[in-house]
Amino acid sequence: xxxxTGGRRVRVSRATAAKAVLLAMFALxxxxxxxxxxPSTIGGSNATSCQLQVFSxxxxxxxxxxxxxxxxxxxxxxxxxxxxxxxxxxxxGTNAKAVLAQRLAAKKPPDSxxxxxxxxxxxxxxxxxxxxxxxxxxxxxxxxxxxKGLINQITYNGKLYSVPVNIHRANILWYNPAVLKKAxxxxxxxTWTQFIAALKKAKAAGVIPLSLGEQWTQQHLLETTMISTIxxxxxxxxxxxxxxxxxxxxxxxxxxxKTLLTYTNSDAGSLTWQDAGxxxxxxxxxxxxxxxWQDGYFSGTKAGGNLALKPKTxxxxxxxxxxxxxxxxxxxxFTLPRxxxxxxxxxxxLGFLGSKRAQDTFNPVKGSIPARQxxxxxxxxxxxxxxxxxWRTDRLAGSLTHGVVAPTAWATDIGxxxxxxxxxxxxxxxxxxxxxxxxxxx
Amino acid sequence: MRxxxxxxxxxxxxxxxxxxxxxxxYGLIGWNVKxxxxxxxxxxxxxxxxxxxxxxxxxxxxxxxxxxxxxxGFTVTFIVGALLVGLTLAFxxxxxxxxxxFFRSVYLFPMxxxxxxxxxxxxxxxxxxxxDRSTGLNVVFEKLHVGFLANQWYLGLDWGMSAxxxxxxxxxxxxxxxxxxxxxxxxxEELREAARMDGASEWRVYRHVVFPHLRPVTxxxxxxxxHISIKVFDLIVAIGGKQLVTQTPAVYMxxxxxxxxxxxxxxxxxxxxxxxxxxLIIPYLVYTVRSERRV
Numbered sequence: 001x002x003x004x005t006g007g008r009r010v011r012v013s014r015a016t017a018a019k020a021v022l023l024a025m026f027a028l029x030x031x032x033x034x035x036x037x038x039p040s041t042i043g044g045s046n047a048t049s050c051q052l053q054v055f056s057x058x059x060x061x062x063x064x065x066x067x068x069x070x071x072x073x074x075x076x077x078x079x080x081x082x083x084x085x086x087x088x089x090x091x092x093g094t095n096a097k098a099v100l101a102q103r104l105a106a107k108k109p110p111d112s113x114x115x116x117x118x119x120x121x122x123x124x125x126x127x128x129x130x131x132x133x134x135x136x137x138x139x140x141x142x143x144x145x146x147x148k149g150l151i152n153q154i155t156y157n158g159k160l161y162s163v164p165v166n167i168h169r170a171n172i173l174w175y176n177p178a179v180l181k182k183a184x185x186x187x188x189x190x191t192w193t194q195f196i197a198a199l200k201k202a203k204a205a206g207v208i209p210l211s212l213g214e215q216w217t218q219q220h221l222l223e224t225t226m227i228s229t230i231x232x233x234x235x236x237x238x239x240x241x242x243x244x245x246x247x248x249x250x251x252x253x254x255x256x257x258k259t260l261l262t263y264t265n266s267d268a269g270s271l272t273w274q275d276a277g278x279x280x281x282x283x284x285x286x287x288x289x290x291x292x293w294q295d296g297y298f299s300g301t302k303a304g305g306n307l308a309l310k311p312k313t314x315x316x317x318x319x320x321x322x323x324x325x326x327x328x329x330x331x332x333x334f335t336l337p338r339x340x341x342x343x344x345x346x347x348x349x350l351g352f353l354g355s356k357r358a359q360d361t362f363n364p365v366k367g368s369i370p371a372r373q374x375x376x377x378x379x380x381x382x383x384x385x386x387x388x389x390x391w392r393t394d395r396l397a398g399s400l401t402h403g404v405v406a407p408t409a410w411a412t413d414i415g416x417x418x419x420x421x422x423x424x425x426x427x428x429x430x431x432x433x434x435x436x437x438x439x440x441x442x
Numbered sequence: 443m444r445x446x447x448x449x450x451x452x453x454x455x456x457x458x459x460x461x462x463x464x465x466x467x468y469g470l471i472g473w474n475v476k477x478x479x480x481x482x483x484x485x486x487x488x489x490x491x492x493x494x495x496x497x498x499x500x501x502x503x504x505x506x507x508x509x510x511x512x513x514x515g516f517t518v519t520f521i522v523g524a525l526l527v528g529l530t531l532a533f534x535x536x537x538x539x540x541x542x543x544f545f546r547s548v549y550l551f552p553m554x555x556x557x558x559x560x561x562x563x564x565x566x567x568x569x570x571x572x573x574d575r576s577t578g579l580n581v582v583f584e585k586l587h588v589g590f591l592a593n594q595w596y597l598g599l600d601w602g603m604s605a606x607x608x609x610x611x612x613x614x615x616x617x618x619x620x621x622x623x624x625x626x627x628x629x630x631e632e633l634r635e636a637a638r639m640d641g642a643s644e645w646r647v648y649r650h651v652v653f654p655h656l657r658p659v660t661x662x663x664x665x666x667x668x669h670i671s672i673k674v675f676d677l678i679v680a681i682g683g684k685q686l687v688t689q690t691p692a693v694y695m696x697x698x699x700x701x702x703x704x705x706x707x708x709x710x711x712x713x714x715x716x717x718x719x720x721x722l723i724i725p726y727l728v729y730t731v732r733s734e735r736r737v
Contacts, residue, residue, distance in 0.1 A: 409704065
């Protein structure tokens, strides 16, 4: 039997057709359901396969090494509920936060996730995705052993939402002593004028004066330059309703940042923070501004993917010029998500994280100081001993890039404005954009 | 009653697909458009009508402006490059060479590689480090004494997105080659013979007989490359991450939704991407269906 277009039509019997339709419907409906059948770990059964799913962005350098040690201790003490390490690479959590937002929106939270203590958690709090954990602080006595200033800055409407594991300092200037000697720089710079003079000498000596990485590290440089210019009190004011982003202090800070950019490497956008640090370690650059996780990378073991340099001889450090006496702090902390699949284990994990043993195991390797005040200084390397001493006396300023002073949306808008500035180098437009961002979020 | 027996089983067979497509494609597209017209701008859900507020915000956004420029630069280089390279490869192969099957496969393979994997390798090749730190293509240029060709690749302010199009050209030109090969082979040999007998040189045979036949192929390739280019995301993230210097609309949408939690503005970008793709595909589909009906 011919059809209109000249082909042949095959006669299909009714029985065959009915079988084909039934088979298709079976395939479409039953097979996906069978594929989804899984042992009931989703939904919170601690009795059978318990797994503590912890989400973080600690994938490199001292961070990964420190986390590995914590995992070792946890697994030994909790053989029935092993640690499941769920990490997403990308410095400062630039990628991890996006992946986490996806999981939380899909109502598949991990048992605990890393978040910066401070304003960064506000999005999760407002979206009702994390539980208040004042009860954990009460149970383990954290409020008595962590500094009051820190606890105040991470309390939101009277409630606490995360346990800080460490304190990092953002405003550190790392340098290579051999390169400084070669360039004729007698001492690490302490003021802005000395800094510019040193950068000029480094340039003349043929090395990269200030090594820089991808966009978030440039935001990091921007914030430390700004704090060094306007000081911690005016910095804190910028993030309140009364903050004035259009004043001369901010203009000066932005201009200084613009000047610093002229002393950096042209391929910054293709380097991670580790790559930029390695330029200093290898003697190809003189200075690098980065948080003190750089110390973990510089002095950590080669087996852990670090550079195994000797502190003070292989590399040196000082506060970013102009910010001596100011501790620009940030803190990695862990939360308790709502509907955590293994809530009891998650609570135990948070209690463990705030303990002296966990913090004194993790921090020496990570390159940070504990949030607790009863650290054993003998466990800490030369840089961290210095940092521990400074933490007692310095004034505090919260970091922007690492989520202390501004919620993520505001920090993202500032990042966008920075991206535009990096292309046109127009300080006036940049300052206008920053002022608009402030108006939008306060 | 008789007619339902003719089309009933067929309809029953495709009804699961229809239901699924209706929900997961068109239903979700509708929901996305609804979100883009709402006031859901923060982490707290909200579904009040806000009209075109998100679109107006986007229009005034300088970063969006940058993204569109980047996308244009990427699209133009990608499409022109892929068409030229694909056409050249097909031209070389169309007369039939020894090992044609081998060459066809080799040129087609890059299409099977995910953009993330290709992006990671090309990121290394396009490393912008200058001078004595150079690696990748820059150091190859220097060793071959053409060091002046070394440049900033994807970090360049003017031609960065054109450099970003190189991995995409590498991946898709094999596919364009396959399209053009089919096009070349579709030209009847009698036509070419007739032209040669009339005294045309080989080049004129191509120009006046063969290439006009390739116009529908070029149109198909243009549409397909165009819609791939509008959506480009994984290649950009693999090479440039979230930085503004290489950002495209799809990446900005990702940032707006997952970092800024500005859902309406992100959905507005998604709606615009869909509209842009529809602008390409729908006229093409109409044209194809009409020309098939004529046949």
